[in-house]
């Protein structure tokens with residue numbers, strides 16, 4: 626049985642943005658870094674992915690204390706092979722490192738039509754759609770394979786031991802005069818952070834996503850947060866399990882980082898991401914009808930009859946935009962447990978107690 630659900634309040638994105646910036650500035654981040662981190666975390670919350678929003682702060686602050694995360698680090702191109710760049714993240718804040726790595730890739734894709742960026746050894750790069758959106762704003766399509774090096778949470782199809790991370794995959798295509806199509810998901814049935822959000826709220830998760838330590842199906846997020854530990858399952862049977870493997874190889878091994886195995890298992894609070902991004906300029910193809918063909922296909926999909934009790938048809942990226950509109954208007958929901966964890970992290974980061982405040986309700990609109 627899960628605990629009784631904890632209350633939550635809504636906090637405006639602007640207020641939360643200032644609070645997050647102050648936490649990182651207090652920890653020692655320069656203003657630009659604190660701003661990029663706040664931009665990313667708040668954008669993830671606005672998109673509805675609370676798993677990758679402000680609830681990550683306690684883990685980042687813990688990683689900082691253990692020196693598993695470096696402040697004010699920058700992405701460093703360690704090999705320039707024309708269309709192929711290898712970028713070292715130096716365990717810097719992923720919100721800065723990935724932003725800079727994408728900027729390098731965008732510049733190169735504009736020049737050559739295509740760029741592959743292998744990013745290694747970055748601290749957590751959060752919601753991958755954020756990086757695809759950065760490319761899409763520059764008019765570029767992209768796809769991204771990501772590994773969570775040494776963070777074994779997911780059992781391979783048929784197994785019961787944790788063998789790899791929640792290894793996300795993301796692909797995006799920019800549309801003329803419309804928001805881009807952005808497909809972005811963990812290759813586990815749900816992201817690990819979603820088990821944290823459910824655990825903090827005292828809720829269960831959907832069936833088919835977790836097994837307990839005996840390998841039996843579970844809907845209790847505590848199997849990921851209290852010993853004896855279980856595991857997440859890949860989505861879609863062999864397809865999700867296989868995609869996770871390819872993410873690990875392309876983002877971990879090929880891009881010069883590490884894969885998950887006995888010698889690379891992470892025991893502290895740091896989260897190390899590798900990412901292999903391919904960034905493409907659609908204008909480089911002989912495809913004058915690319916946008917018209919895209920819109921014709923979108924219309925064709927939307928014109929389907931709905932299945933009985935079927936959800937409305939949505940395109941990749943639409944659920945995030947809907948939630949963004951709603952949350953920009955009504956605020957970001959933060960539960961009391963998560964807020965308490967963030968408050969403690971803020972104090973640990975050195976934020977003055979009078980700025981830290983006490984309860985969510987002090988910040989609620």
Ligand SMILES: NC(=O)c1ccc[n+]([C@@H]2O[C@H](COP(=O)([O-])OP(=O)(O)OC[C@H]3O[C@@H](n4cnc5c(N)ncnc54)[C@H](O)[C@@H]3O)[C@@H](O)[C@H]2O)c1
Pocket residue numbers: 674676677749750751752753754771772773791792793795807808809810811812813814815816817819898936938939940941942943944945
């Ligand atoms: N940095 C890391 O190490 C790491 C690891 C795992 C996941 N993540 C991030 O976690 C986030 C959440 O992942 P998730 O697996 O929980 O995502 P999810 O299961 O919510 O799937 C999200 C994707 O599916 C699309 N989608 C959802 N409902 C839809 C519908 N009804 N119709 C059409 N499309 C729909 C969304 O637009 C989006 O592209 C992602 O942003 C991912 O990048 C990051």
